[in-house]
Amino acid sequence: DARVTQTPRHKVTEMGQEVTMRCQPILGHNTVFWYRQTMMQGLELLAYFRNRAPLDDSGMPKDRFSAEMPDATLATLKIQPSxxxxxxxxxxxxxFQGLRTDTQYFGPGTRLTVL
Amino acid sequence: SQQGEEDPQALSIQEGENATMNCSYKTSINNLQWYRQNSGRGLVHLILIRSNEREKHSGRLRVTLDTSKKSSSLLITASRAADTASYFCATDFKETSGSRLTFGEGTQLTVNP
Structure with missing residues (x-):
């Protein structure tokens, strides 16, 4: 049963600290998305990659957020400073996307609390 | 904004009743998808309907799409307490650099036993 995995599941940190979140996409999928969900803003797209190349990161605050895909099995989202x-x-x-967007498979999420 | 908008924001029904949620959007789409999110969990894909389709069924789910009105509806028949969740519509917003989904704010469905 293939699924997207994310680590850590929960993270509590202090303001100013670096936070790194990791994601292992489903094997064979060519597109990876990072979303942020809050009560106020709902679900926001931060960035997405196709075949490991960044296609759009306009949803991310560039001064503190960065997203990478070092290889096909790992995507990272980093916040520094938080x-x-x-x-x-x-x-x-x-x-897996060709010319059109099809089903997205979500991981369980990382709940981040910055104190 | 290209964002889909769900209506109602919240819906409370009794077990066994049908639940209908609506979604409206602003631009032309390739497809529209519905996702469910249980509290504290990730989103789970329910059904996808393409722009050239008008109706689709999956188990107790029925989705309709009216591209002339830019709207879709999700019907859950014979609801169960386990259907309690937030339901999101997502539209395939075509971009030149690829394509991505734009999610609405969701409908919170509560099914009372």
Whole structure:
């Protein structure tokens, strides 16, 4: 039963600290998405990659957020320095996409609390 | 904004009743998808309907799409307490660099036993 995995599941940190979230997409999927979910803003797309190349990261605050795919089995989202307003649940999703968007498979999320 | 908008924001029904949620969007789409999110969990894909389709069924789910009105509805028949969750519509917003989904704010469905 293939699924997207994310680590850590929960993270509590202090303002100013670096946070790294990891995602293992489903094997064979060529597209990886990072979302952030808060009560106020709902589900926001931060960035996405196709075949490991970044296609769109316009949803990310560039001064503190960075997203990478070092290889096909690992995607990372880093926040440095973290701020209390970054507290949210961060989801990774993967899918196989050609010319059109099809189903996305979501991981369980990383719940981040920045004190 | 290209975002889909769900209606109602919250819906509370009794077990066994049908639940209908609506989604409206603003731009032309390739497809529209519905996802479910249980509290504290990730989103789970329910059903995808393409722009050239008008209706689709999957078990107790029925989705309709009216591209002339830019709207879709999700019907859950014979609801169960386990259907309690948030339901999101997502539209395939075509971009030149690829394509991505834009999610609405969701409908919170509560099914009372």
């Amino acid at each position: 701020e209390p307003r970054d507290s949210a649940v961060y989801f990774c999703a993967s899918g």
